[in-house]
Amino acid sequence: MPEEAPPEAKKTKKVRGTVVINLARCKGCGFCIAFCPPQVLEFAEDYNPQGYHPPRLTDPDGCTGCDLCGLYCPDFAIYGIMLKNGAPPSAAREKSDES
Amino acid sequence: MSAPVEAPLAANPVEAVLRSFRMPHIWCPGCGIGTTVNCFARALEQSKLNLDKVVVVSGIGCSGRVAGYLDLDSFHTTHGRAIPFATGMKIANPKLTVVVYSGDGDLVGIGGNHFIHAARRNLDLKVICINNFTYGMTGGQMGPTTPVSALSSTTPFGCFEPGFNLPHLAESAGAVYVARWTTYHVRQLAHTMGEMLRKNGFSFLEIISPCPTLYGQRNRLGDGLAMMKHFKQQSVLRHGAPTKEVGIELQGPIAVGKFVDIERPSFLDVMNEQLGRTLEAEYAGCVKDHVPD
Structure with a gap:
């Protein structure tokens, strides 16, 4: 009897997006972490030059590149980009028209 | 797992309209003003407007700093006089898209008279009002929108004056477009700002924003994030609601949405x-x- 694949293996996780963080600008307000839809951000343990804990991407495969963090960030320190089929990050930023 | 990727920091969409050399800005951690600037940058990007024809005018106060941080033709005017300045500019050069970006104390406190007359005339200005319920930059004094019983440096025993209901004031004075969102509603803010940029006439957007350092701390509302979560919980979507009913009480529900969109x-x-x-x-x-x- 063939074994059923575990549920998580059925989903082929693709890298869909990522975030770009300007560590030096962050003031650690936590907006991006609290309101990230897939919840893939957390406070880093390290401090930035201003003495705050900037965010860190915990699960790069989970990021959808929705750019909601970029909309929330009051310090212009983070933004999300969508990646097409794991394209190199140097690819031009995809403009999202979700609003 | 994929390797960490690197993309240029300068590709942040807000950078296109930001004076990056002035960063970091002076706004406190957890302040919502920067969030609204992100939304404004996205709205400008999607509007496809010629940025050489977009002008931002600010008054005095924390939100008055927006003009200084935007890499547009931006003007930081005297206290309360953002609308008169913008009025002159729009009449002298009607081809400009004039955005007034200021705070509640500046727009409807010091500059309240200018506000109602610009709305009465239905001058084509896009007025964005960051409402944090207090005068932030000068030390948290009571302002024209401070809710009853809220504490401030000038009302240590609780505010007893009724505050302005800004959407009702704007509609009564003659604005053709009136909306309100909080800084939690970022997508809606970008969408509404885009609509305002296309609208002909006096458009008014009130943005409820956290001031964790003064208003939030005095009234024990927590940090900026706690105030944002509070906005999320207390917001009630009421498109087209009669503006008379959308006043705000201390920690009460916040009616959000587009209240007025008429032609005049x-x-x-x-x-x-x-x-x-x-x-x-x-x-x-x-x-x-x-x-x-």
């Missing part, structure tokens, strides 16, 4: 019509400059 001839429309009719050929020479592109 703008100041420049009626001015051209009236002067063209009475002065005829004499005015025709001037009017060619007064027709927006």
